Amino acid sequence: GYTTDPSKILFTSRLFEIMVFFLGLAIIMRNLLSNLSRKNKRLVFELLVAVFLILSALLRWKAFGDFSEEALLFTRKYFVLNVLVFLIFVQELGKFSLLVNRLKLSPSLVFILSFSILIMIGTALLYLPSATTSGISLIDAFFTATSAVCVTGLIVVDTSVAFTHFGQIIIMTLFQIGGLGMMTFTTFFGFFFKGSLSIENSLFLRDYINESNVGEITSTLIKIIIFTVLVEFAAAVLIFVLTEPALFPNDGGRWFFAGFHAISAFCNAGFSTLSSGLYEPGFRYLYDMHLVVAITIILGGIGFPVFINYYNYVYRLLKGIVRSALYGEKYKHTPRVSNINTRLAVYTTAALLVVGFVCYWHFEGNHTLSGLSSYGKVVTAFFGAVTPRTAGFNSVDMTALSVPTILIYLILMWIGASPGSTGGGLKTTTFAVAILNTWSVATGKMRVEVFGRQLTAETLRKAFAVIALSFLTIGLGVFLVTLFNPELALIDVAFEIFSAFSTVGLSLGITSSLTTASKVVVAVVMFLGRVGTLTILVAITRKAAELRYKYPEETVFIT
Amino acid sequence: GYTTDPSKILFTSRLFEIMVFFLGLAIIMRNLLSNLSRKNKRLVFELLVAVFLILSALLRWKAFGDFSEEALLFTRKYFVLNVLVFLIFVQELGKFSLLVNRLKLSPSLVFILSFSILIMIGTALLYLPSATTSGISLIDAFFTATSAVCVTGLIVVDTSVAFTHFGQIIIMTLFQIGGLGMMTFTTFFGFFFKGSLSIENSLFLRDYINESNVGEITSTLIKIIIFTVLVEFAAAVLIFVLTEPALFPNDGGRWFFAGFHAISAFCNAGFSTLSSGLYEPGFRYLYDMHLVVAITIILGGIGFPVFINYYNYVYRLLKGIVRSALYGEKYKHTPRVSNINTRLAVYTTAALLVVGFVCYWHFEGNHTLSGLSSYGKVVTAFFGAVTPRTAGFNSVDMTALSVPTILIYLILMWIGASPGSTGGGLKTTTFAVAILNTWSVATGKMRVEVFGRQLTAETLRKAFAVIALSFLTIGLGVFLVTLFNPELALIDVAFEIFSAFSTVGLSLGITSSLTTASKVVVAVVMFLGRVGTLTILVAITRKAAELRYKYPEETVFIT
Ligand SMILES: [K+]
Ligand SMILES: [K+]
Structure with missing residues (x-):
């Protein structure tokens, strides 16, 4: 009616x-x-x-x-x-x-435009009177919509208090679309062109789609959606089971909580319907639930290409087993199951988790870990290693973190998740490529090699560009926020901007005290971090014509 | 007697x-x-x-x-x-x-060892009772010696008060040797190998020296020394003339002041015999003298390869003119006078000076520039743009700088001077290569081109490695100092470490309050920044054998 x-x-x-x-x-x-x-x-x-x-x-x-x-x-x-x-x-x-x-827009531009339009629609929807309990300013609606679409999770108003149930559903929809869209786009950008030698091809999807592989694109898209739905559903059921009924008014509320946090975790969104996140009294000590959230975050952040790589492996393995069982065929071993991308992503993720866990354990022993049970300490330290890359949930009081932990968080946030995932940041592979290149230069190798493969010159050049742009963006962001909010300490501003750029969503508590100009800066940094500075540059610069000439080579002194 | x-x-x-x-x-x-x-x-x-x-x-x-x-x-x-x-x-x-x-040590190792030995000798000399007015702790002697040899200029004790005339002469000698040695080494590392395609060759001087070009090396060395002595002598005379006799006890003291500051400026050392540097009352308003110091700094920081490039140009030009005048020969135009390295270094230096000047003018108008005469404002802003790259002199009260200026200083310090110079930092050319590569990737170019030349893949890889290592070193430095001096604000620590890494020597005033552990960290960062993290890595890693195989190429997702 x-x-x-x-x-x-x-x-x-x-x-x-x-x-x-x-x-x-x-x-x-x-x-x-x-x-x-x-x-x-x-x-x-x-x-x-x-x-x-x-x-x-x-x-x-x-x-x-x-x-x-x-x-x-x-x-x-x-x-x-x-x-x-x-x-x-x-x-x-x-x-x-x-x-x-x-x-005939370039895919980069379509990608950027879709995110922009989604943010505008989200802003309009969150600005609806029915979305908020007692109104919201336009900048706050814009900030929240950007934060949701970019799956960042930085908040200027308390999601649990300021937004109605309807508003929370809008936010959930926004980060679900944002996370899924991101995963789809980055997967397509990278996935179909790993064999390609030219940078143009891998950044301009157009020529590719014109060809006859719409089928492959559709099947990949379906796989992405199935992967997402399966993980999110499983996570939601587990979260539902692992929370207590007494914490919610009814089962509907409990399911909503479970669904919201499952999606938020998988999308590395970091939004929560609780004022203090998972640190909320009543939820603070539900370590099994924290563990489920952490694992969901990792699955969302490992990247779809890694999943599809392992999926193909298991699929072939099972097919081989079934065939040998049914028809007595000889089992055929697939020699190369994981590609370089998968290995770099998985190994770097594992290494960062271990480093994060050890550092958190060491530097937080007398801070956020004190007074917890042994199991609680292990889970909280694990959660503390997972969340900065780039989930943004907190199971502890963020303002109680020690300064060394904060600095380590800056690095972990900056590196972020893996490509083709719902997470942001520089990406594990970019970081790994930077390290491999440095080592290769130091040992005087002419090429960068890893796992019996040689990295292409384009991979190196793109990684270099991505890292350079990340510093440009973060530097400018910190500079501008400091300019607009001169009263804030550098460590808080740096944390906020690293968090925004890598779409982490953790904050040392300054987000709501930002001026409007600073909020716009943070929102822009989130957008740049999410869509990718390189993608934006590619979209706005004119594509160079194929080079039919060659200049003489010249070395520049790099000492 | x-x-x-x-x-x-x-x-x-x-x-x-x-x-x-x-x-x-x-x-x-x-x-x-x-x-x-x-x-x-x-x-x-x-x-x-x-x-x-x-x-x-x-x-x-x-x-x-x-x-x-x-x-x-x-x-x-x-x-x-x-x-x-x-x-x-x-x-x-x-x-x-x-x-x-x-x-048969590698030149990198010889380079590192010479700097280490020089620091040890310097420490021993500064620890002498006759070098200090009232004694000095070993760590402070070590820190000062490192700071002098690495031409950084960070000080834990007041150079004008704590050290005797003898001590000041030791410091001056250390930064003269350090600056000259640095210029010589980096020039040799880069200068003779600009045509070389392999990274190994350009990093291992040994094979080169074995050949018959000792003459060329000697003549280059002589040119370096003449260049240094000429500039320093001219600067000393000008500084002498531009200071007032009343400020000194006698002409000897005035000459010592002029010589000390001329050498310190050319070597980008940043040491001063005045407690407040050029901000010292009496010297504060000697703008002409500030200008001489600034220009000496630029000459020291532009790099010897640039100088020799222009020298050759002028030499050929004059020879052509003389020949045509004497023998009536037709003047032969030399088509390519400046190489890519020279152009990148000069243009980047000019751009950074302009950016620095404008920013300083804008953000310090109500701070350190307020109350100055028009000429004073122009010179002070110019000086403020010159000094963070990587001279480290101050003509204003550093603690009065506005926060935006400090953040811009961080960037300028990080970029630093040009290769083959007495200055430190990432180097202008490395920074330029990073920007050129980013632009080239964004426009979809397969190669990085500038001024009608193509940059070699090795140049790109080295620049990437140098930037990655700079962040590793700075990050670790900030982390450790924060750990050992938890009471210090991040902005002060960051400024200190950026300053140390790029051997700038500016400080927001925390150097003397560092704990011994932090002092060691800062000293090590200075050393790494001066000698070059890549040089050290090259020295300590085993040189890879020539690769007689080739792995298949594979692209990694960089998004
Ligand atoms: K997030
Ligand atoms: K210096």
């Missing part, structure tokens, strides 16, 4: 008006942009509809003077018309996306 | 004893290490001398019980013997360096 709350009626009415207005504009634009000669007849009709729609919107916006207040109740009276207009709107949206497709 | 101050006699006596002792040891070692069969006769004689020398040292150290105090006056009584022993000592030192040469 319709609500009778005047403010809600006003809002839906306004939304409807905006839709009608844009509908009219869209029809005109479409006709202007499309080939005129072919459909003159339809053109006249559509232009009339457009003019009608725009005029009616203008009329309702009192562009021609004040009309009766009855206009406000438009949505109530002309129900069928509303539904029709809504359907036309959706149809036009679809046509619009086709139009975008016809514009 | 001889001094009659007992403490001085005691000291020179001790020094003499140490020399005698090591002389004995050296002779024994040399005979043990050299081929025994060839010189049996000399061996017996030398061993006898060695035993005599060692025994006499042990005797004087009262190893066999207490002898009369007359032993203390040994140096006074046996003057000729002393001179003889001293000559033998020098001769043995020469033989020892030949021995080192025979060990």
Whole structure:
């Protein structure tokens, strides 16, 4: 049934008006942009509809003077018309996306635009009166939407207090789409082009899609979604089981909690419906649940390419076993199961977890770990090693961390998760490539080799560029926030910006005290960190033509 | 004549004893290490001398019980013997360096060892009672010697108060040798191998020296020394002229001041005989003198390869003009005067100076620039742009800098001077290569090109390694100092470590309050920054054999 709350009626009415207005504009634009000669007849009709729609919107916006207040109740009276207009709107949206497709935008640009549009839609939705308990400023809605879409988890308002159930569902949807979209995009960017030698190809998906491998893309997409749903469902069930009913008003609330945190964990989003995250009294000592969350985070952060690599291995293994069992065929061993990317991602992840665990254990013994049970200490230290890369959940009081831990967190946050994952940061592989290159230069090797493979020059150049850009972004971010919030300590600002860039979401507690300018800076850093500075640069720079010349080589002194 | 101050006699006596002792040891070692069969006769004689020398040292150290105090006056009584022993000592030192040469150490290792030995000698000399006004702890002597040899200029004790005239001369000598040595070494490392394709060749000088180009090396060395002496002499004269006689007790003091600061400026050492540096009352408003110091700093920091590049250009130009004037020959134009290294170094230096100037002007208008005359503002802003790269002089109160300026200083310090110069840091060329590579990747180019030349893959890999190592070193340094001095703010510690790594020498005032462990950390960071982390890694890692195989190439996801 319709609500009778005047403010809600006003809002839906306004939304409807905006839709009608844009509908009219869209029809005109479409006709202007499309080939005129072919459909003159339809053109006249559509232009009339457009003019009608725009005029009616203008009329309702009192562009021609004040009309009766009855206009406000438009949505109530002309129900069928509303539904029709809504359907036309959706149809036009679809046509619009086709139009975008016809514009032959680079995939990088499509990627960036989708994230931007998603953030705008999210901002609008979170700005709805029904999303918040007592209103929210536009900048806070924008910040929260950016944080959710970029799966960062930095918050300027308390998710559990400021947002209604509806608002929380919006946030959850945003980070689910953001995380999944990120995983899909980065997987596609990297996955299909690992054999390619040129950087252009691996960054411009367009030429690839034109070819006849839409099937492969679809099947990969389906695998990504199945992988995501399976892990999230399993995590949700486990979280449900491992929490106590007494903590929630009803089972629905418990399921919502479990689902929200499962998705948030897998997407490395770091959002929580609890004010203090997992440190909330009642949840603080549920170590088994913490462990489930930590493992979900790792699965989300290891990257889809790694998963698919192991999936193919297990699939072939099982196929071989079944075949040999059924038909008596000889078992065929697959010699090379994991590619370099998988090995680098898995080994680096493992190494960072161990380093993180040992450091956390050592430096937090007298801080956040003191007073915990042995099992609690182990789980909390493990959780403390997992969360900065780049989940952003906290199972301890962040402000109680020791300074050495904070500095180690800066490094771990900066490195982040693996490529093709829901996590952010520099990526484990980039970090590993940097180390391998340094070692190779130090030992005087002409090539960078690992696991019996040679890294391509493009891999090295891209890793170098990504690292350079990460420092540029972080440096600028810290500089600007310091400029706009001069009262904040450098360590807090640095932590905040590293956290934003790597979309971690941990904070030493300054997020809500940022000025509007600083919030915009942090939001931009989140976006740059999520979409990738290199992706953005690739999107906005003109693609160089193929080089049909060659300059003489010259060495520069690097000492 | 001889001094009659007992403490001085005691000291020179001790020094003499140490020399005698090591002389004995050296002779024994040399005979043990050299081929025994060839010189049996000399061996017996030398061993006898060695035993005599060692025994006499042990005797004087009262190893066999207490002898009369007359032993203390040994140096006074046996003057000729002393001179003889001293000559033998020098001769043995020469033989020892030949021995080192025979060990076929890599130039990297020789380079590192020379700096280490110089630091040790410096520490011993600064620890002398006559070097300080009221004594100094060993760690402070070590820190000051490291700071001087590494031309950093970070100080734990006030150079003007704690050290005597003699001590200041030691410091001056140390940074003159350190700066010149650095310039020589880095020039040789890079200069002769710019055409070489392999990293090994450019890092291992040995094979090169074995060939017949000792003449070229000698002539380059002579040019370096002439360049240094000319600039330092001109700067000293100008500084002398531009200071007022009233500020000094006599003309000797004024000359010493001029010489000390000319050398310190050219070597980018940052040491000053004034407690507050150029901010000292009386010197604070000598803007012309500041300008001379700034230009001397730039000349020292631009790098010898750039100088020689322009020198050759001017030389050929003049030769052409003279020839055409004398013999009527047609003037031959030299098409390519400046190589890529020169252009990158000069353009990056210019760009950084402009950026530094604008930022300083903007962010210090209400801070350190307020109340100055217009000329004073321009010179101070210029000086403020020059000094963080990597001179370390201050013409303002460092603690009065605004936070944005401090953050910009961090970046400028990190980038530092040009290769083959007396300055430290990442180097302008490395920074430029990082930017060029990023741009090239973003525009989808397969190669990194600049000024009609293509950068070699080795240049890129080395630059990548140098940047990675710089962050490793700085990160570790900040972490350890924070660990040992938990009370210090991150911004102060970061500034200190960036300053140490790039051998800048600016400080926000925490150097003297560091614990001994932190002082060691800062000293090590200075050393790593000066000698170059890559050089050290190259020296300590085993050189890989030439690769006679090739692994298949594989791309890693870098997103
Ligand atoms: K996150
Ligand atoms: K310096």
